[in-house]
Amino acid sequence: MTECSPTRQRCELSKLIKINISGLKFLARERVLHRYPETLLGDVTRRKEFYCPDTDDYFFDRHRPSFEAIFNFYQTGKLVRPPIVPVDIFFAELKFFGIDNQAINMVLDKEGYRQKSESCPKLPEAEPKRTIWLLFEYPETSVWARIVAILSVCAIIISIASSCAETIPQYQEDKIFDFPQNATRSSRLKMAYGSTFYQVETACIVWFCFELFIRFYASPDRIAFIKDIMNIIDMIAIVPYFLTLIFLLGNVQGSRSAAVFMRVLRLIRVSRILKLSRHMTALRILGRTLILSAGSIGLLFLSLFGSMVLFGTFVYFADLETQNTDFDSVPATFWWAVITMTTVGYGDEHPRSPLGKLAGGVCVLSGIMFLLVPVPGIVANFNRLYTRQRNVLSDDFIKTQDETEKVPKKPL
Structure with a gap:
């Protein structure tokens, strides 16, 4: 028996398989289909469900032009969408026949499409962290989440507008930080917070800090949160305010080096415009493009x-x-x-x-x-990144199809 096993195996792999796609028949050797054992045609057990003994073939009521490309994939290992087949139909056929995701993603990438991510985003398990995380991180989940996102965008725009407006000559308040040497801390704070621009800056910073710390508190992975480039930008955006506050309380604005440092801090404040990329997909796409x-x-x-x-x-x-x-x-x-x-x-x-x-x-x-x-x-x-962002293909509609489509139908 052991001597006959290799010969028998070779005979089975050389067996001619008949495939009927809605009346259009294809012939392939078992060894050709066995190159991809995880697919529907390569898995003998799954394939048996579609076997028709009357015609001695495997019948599939599927899209013929799409299967011609799939059949060519088994023979050559190259998967190319026929020009006459829409991308969504071709994607559905690839999913039905169990073509691996790597091959599908290569085709979709060339076509400017992408699959909907099958892995769910990591969310906190305990409440109220889960609710807070959805509220501040996913604006599309609820009306309140959208309101939070709008407030965040408004705070960013107001902060940037204030930084620009305070340089206009008639609105400049360069002397608000020039205190007498014997001035107390309370008097310095009172004089500083008497400035309208500094009040606006403080209000925006309060919101930025609250948003950053509440998201850090609710984050499911705090190490990944700290390493995220968007969160690093958020941290950099609030640093100038607190350094300015330290200079204010220390009354060190009189020196030339301190004045230069204060100008650098004002320059860093402009980086808050990068915070908009958290809420604007186009800016993130532009960054990835660069x-x-x-x-x-x-x-x-x-x-x-x-x-x-x-x-x-x-x-x-x-x-x-x-x-x-x-x-x-x-x-x-x-x-x-x-x-x-x-x-x-x-x-x-x-x-x-x-x-x-x-x-x-x-x-x-x-x-x-x-x-x-x-x-x-x-x-x-x-264009490729923007198209991929918009053209998301999901296989959810495949699951909602009538289950009778998966049952083999005998040809008339």
Whole structure:
């Protein structure tokens, strides 16, 4: 028996299998179907449910054009959607025949689609953490969650608007932090909080801190919460306020280094605009697009840098003997080179010699070519990510189909 087993196994793998797809018949060897044993056709046990002894074939009342691509997948290992088959129908057929998710995802990725995630998001098990987490993290779950999201967006916009408005000359309050050396802490706080902009900033910070700490409290995984880039941005957004408060209580604003540090803190406050990406899908897609296009963007900057040095050096030596030249050194030409290559052309600096003007013309043309090269790739990445975000295919409708479709039907 042991000597006959390999021979018998080879015979079984060479057996010709007849597959009937709504009247259209396909022939395949058992070994071809056995390449993918986890699929419907590769699993002999599951396949038996569709066997029709009268016609000695496996009958499936399914979509014929889709199965032609699936049948080709068994033979060649390549899965390609036929152009005449809609993506959702093809996706349903792939799911029915049990094609593995890796092959399905490769097809959907090429088509600009993606599957609905089968894994549920990790949620806290205990109350009230679960309710709080849904309230602050998933605006689509309830009306109150949407209200919380709207409040958060309003706080971000008001904070950014306040930071910009306080630089307008008629609204500037630069002296609100200039206290006498003998001023007490209470008097300093009273003078600081007398500023309208500082009151608005404080109100926004109260909301940001409350939102951050309540989400940290309800988080199902606090380590992952701290490592999340969006939460890191939230932490950075509130740091300038508390550092300013420390300077205020310490009355160290008089020194020059402290003044420079205060300007840096004001600059960091602008980073709060990144908090909007938590509530705006398009901003997150833009960020992922820049990450995916990092190679193209890096090549662009490298090309611009090389051209800046090349054309800047050429123009400097071309205008070296020219009177009233705008360039007294090679680094002084870099600003002109960048503005010229980006086709902005302020005109504040320009070459005066014929050779310098010729170099300027070539610099413009080179800049246009360098800027155009990475643009198609960046646009393609954005379109692909944006399309994938919108085109989500779910197999829920497969489960709601009439169960009689899964029962083998005999051909008429």
